[in-house]
Amino acid sequence: MPSISTRTDTFTESMIRKMTRISLEHNAVNLSQGFPDFNPPKELLDRLREVVYENFHQYEITWGSQRMREALSKKHGHFAGQKIDPEKNILVTCGSTEAMMAAMMTICNIGDKVIVFSPFYENYGADAILTGAIPIYVPLNPPEFTFDADVLENAFKQRPKAIILCNPSNPSGRVFALEELKIIAGLAEKYDTFVITDEVYEHIVYEPNKHIYFSTLPGMFERTVTCNSLSKTYSITGWRLGYIIAPEYIVDAAKKVHDFLTVGAAAPLQEAIVAALNFGDDYYKNLLKIYSTKKDIFINGLKRIGLNYTEPQGAYYVMVDVSEFGVTNDINFCQWLAREVGVGAVPGSSFFRDNINNYIRFHFAKNEDTLNEALNRLEKLKKKAAAANYNFK
Template sequence: MPEISSRLSNFTESVIRKMTRISNKYGAINLSQGFPDFDPPKEITEALKKIADDGPHQYEVTWGSQKLREALAKKQRKYMGIDIDPDKEIVITCGSTEAMMVSMMTVCNPKDKVIVFSPFYENYGADAILSGAEPIYVPLKPPTFEFDKEELINAFKQKPKAIILCNPSNPTGKVFSLEELQFISELAKEYDTFVITDEVYEHIVMKPYEHIYMSSLPGMFERTIACSSLSKTYAITGWRIGYIIAPEHIIQNAKKVHDFLTVGAAAPLQAAVLEGLSLPDSYYEELRELYTRKRDLFLKGLDEAGLKYTKPEGAYYVMVDISEFTNRSDNEFCEWLIKEVGVAAVPGSSFFKEDVNNLIRFHFAKKDETLIEAIKRLKTLKEKASKSQWLKEK
């Protein structure tokens, strides 16, 4: 029989989705895969009910409905601080996952190099490989997850076609500072490199931190491909409505890739989500307050459980240090955690190129009662670990 593509040997199935499957099997609280267990804004769900009767039910324009692109351009102009042409500078995709893949395939040729910060959302390495590109991994060093400037300069000296920037960061919760973004942008201009941003958590940033769009920095719109989605902002991860904002010459080519990958995002969902884009500014401030409160609730529980972590600045993830528990793999620990403690996390090693085996990722995008129950279970972790010989002897 013919051989399967050799590209697939370089990465595994999604560890995040694997942990969800194991969590479902054992009835654990799923703090692994990052989706809420609470409803979207009522305005959106009410609109969907009406659309179920009235439509649209057929194909939309492949790069997104006119109304959605116009509404998105209006909203993003306000928050990005740049003028956006809805006809020339936006393409609607099937989630930000497709947006990232389209971006990579639009700008990368086989054997091009792409800088990826490590740890990284697990799709980025796979996106590079599937595009025929070669990842250059630059470490973000725990516990603060800052990059070494010399290491980044050396990566740029390899003349990469692009750098991928997740801001706010999944899995670390890091929000890149203006100084860091300016340093990256100057290197991108010096070495004539694209910046592909993943900004799905753009509105989930805790004070005093602020999200700064790379596209808004001087001279950066023309070389930035901004990817995002409506999934996290409006708690509709299953709707798969994403988008790319970039200069016209990039979008014209991204449209071609998107057309042949998926044709288009679901027409009824594009219509319904318009109600979300028309929500007042207060919605986004309340969203920030909501996730700040959930973060603080969950971190207080981790403190009470005696667990060490890095305090997230944005997104809804927290990296927890499990060094005191085991010399065995973080994958084994996470499976034990699901079966014996009843809480699901993601092994940190799935996010790192480096050999890191002492971190796991939880998310806190859950109802308060879900988080309180998860905390209750996590408070039993050390006792159960000791009885199961997972806790190291001091």
């Protein structure tokens, strides 16, 4: 038989999804894969019930329904202060996962280089490889997860086609400050580089931090492809609704890629989500209040237990340093944690390019009862780890 493609030879199963399976197997509290265990807004569910009996069961316009694109344009304009043409600047995708892949395939040729900050959401490296691009990894230095401007410029000197910027960051929870974004913008302009942003957690940013839409920086709209999703903002990770905002010439090309990747996102869901996109400011203020409370519950619990963590500035993840347990193999540690302690986490090595394996990632997008149960179980972590002689190699 002929051989199959070598494109995926370096791939492994998504560690995030793997840890969900392991959590289920051991009846562990799953704080690995980042999805809520609570319902979307009632108004959204009510509209979905209505849509089921309306005429939205056939193909929509490939690049997104008119009503959804108009609602996205209005919402983005309100929060970013940026006028976006729903006909020219928006492409609706099947989640931000497809948005990122469509962006990469639109911008990059085989052999082009792409800067990726490390730690990174695990899809970014795979996206580069599937596109035929070559990733250049630039470290975000723990525990603050900041970058060295000189190291970043050295990466830009390799003349990359693009840089991927996740802000707020998954997995670190870092929110980039204006001065940091200006450094990136200046280098992008100096070396004529595209910026692909992932801004999925735009509305989950904890005070006093502020989210700054990268494309709103002076001169950046024409070279920025903003990838986003509605999964986290409206607690609908299974709906797989995402979008791209970009200049017309990029969106026109991305539409062709999207057309042959997925044809289009689910028509009934596109219609239903319009109800949520039209929510007023109070919804987003309440969303932040809810997640701020969850963060405080979980962070205070980690503090009480005595674990070393980096407090997130945004998103709903927290990185915990487990080096005190003698961990040299974080994958084994996370499997042990799910099996013996009953809490699921993601090995940090799946996010880092360098050989960094002393971090694990928890998420706190759960009901308070779920978080408290996880913390109750983690109270036994140190005792159980000591009994295991810290043998996580």
